[in-house]
Amino acid sequence: EPEVTQTPSHQVTQMGQEVILRCVPISNHLYFYWYRQILGQKVEFLVSFYNNEISEKSEIFDDQFSVERPDGSNFTLKIRSTKLEDSAMYFCASSTAPSTGKSHGYTFGSGTRLTVV
Amino acid sequence: DQQVKQNSPSLSVQEGRISILNCDYTNSMFDYFLWYKKYPAEGPTFLISISSIKDKNEDGRFTVFLNKSAKHLSLHIVPSQPGDSAVYFCAASFTYSGAGSYQLTFGKGTKLSVIP
Numbered sequence: 661e662p663e664v665t666q667t668p669s670h671q672v673t674q675m676g677q678e679v680i681l682r683c684v685p686i687s688n689h690l691y692f693y694w695y696r697q698i699l700g701q702k703v704e705f706l707v708s709f710y711n712n713e714i715s716e717k718s719e720i721f722d723d724q725f726s727v728e729r730p731d732g733s734n735f736t737l738k739i740r741s742t743k744l745e746d747s748a749m750y751f752c753a754s755s756t757a758p759s760t761g762k763s764h765g766y767t768f769g770s771g772t773r774l775t776v777v
Numbered sequence: 778d779q780q781v782k783q784n785s786p787s788l789s790v791q792e793g794r795i796s797i798l799n800c801d802y803t804n805s806m807f808d809y810f811l812w813y814k815k816y817p818a819e820g821p822t823f824l825i826s827i828s829s830i831k832d833k834n835e836d837g838r839f840t841v842f843l844n845k846s847a848k849h850l851s852l853h854i855v856p857s858q859p860g861d862s863a864v865y866f867c868a869a870s871f872t873y874s875g876a877g878s879y880q881l882t883f884g885k886g887t888k889l890s891v892i893p
Contacts, residue, residue: 664820666820693880695881701885702866702883702884702885702886703821703866703868703881703883703886704883705880705881705882708879708880716880718880751820751821753820765811765813765823765826765868765881766823766881767823768813768820768821768822769820770818770819770820771818771819771820
């Protein structure tokens with residue numbers, strides 16, 4: 661079964677440092693997403709990406725965050741200057757066209773646990 | 778602002794019995810609802826969904842019921858099995874006109890424990 665792959669599985673970084681979280685979505689999917697889950701809290705939407713541009717973003721996704729699809733397979737989330745409160749599990753997801761693919765939802769990766777110290 | 782609420786953080790059920798997980802929502806614009814299951818150290822896995830034009834969708838042991846007037850949905854698992862022990866998230870979305878992605882709004886999850 662096709663998978664969304666995320667690397668690394670765990671990243672520890674110092675406050676103020678830049679981090680890049682990497683994702684390889686399912687190859688025939690067109691929509692890409694980042695979500696995060698702070699420990700003990702709900703999964704929260706960060707950003708969606710389609711046709712090489714951001715299609716939606718939440719208020720969490722401020723200027724410190726950026727996303728990129730640098731080649732045909734990778735999808736990255738960059739946090740420019742990490743803060744303690746950025747510590748969370750970050751999930752990448754991909755989907756087919758939303759209007760027709762909803763019956764199967766997204767496919768999520770296993771997540772990257774980001775710890776900011 | 779919790780648009781999707783799962784008021785029970787945990788639920789314990791005996792193996793073979795029915796598990797009922799509940800979810801309430803406040804945004805009447807939501808027109809699609811999904812349940813995800815999550816094991817520790819894994820991402821959420823899609824389980825079952827329902828469109829707002831339906832009130833029931835069934836897939837094997839899993840049935841989702843939607844009560845639009847009450848803005849309530851529930852997931853029934855019968856019979857429950859130990860392997861069903863996981864955190865279950867309710868999620869909702871609404872359709873945009875034209876092309877575009879859709880975001881999911883999640884509840885906080887309910888941890889289901891199925892006791893052998």
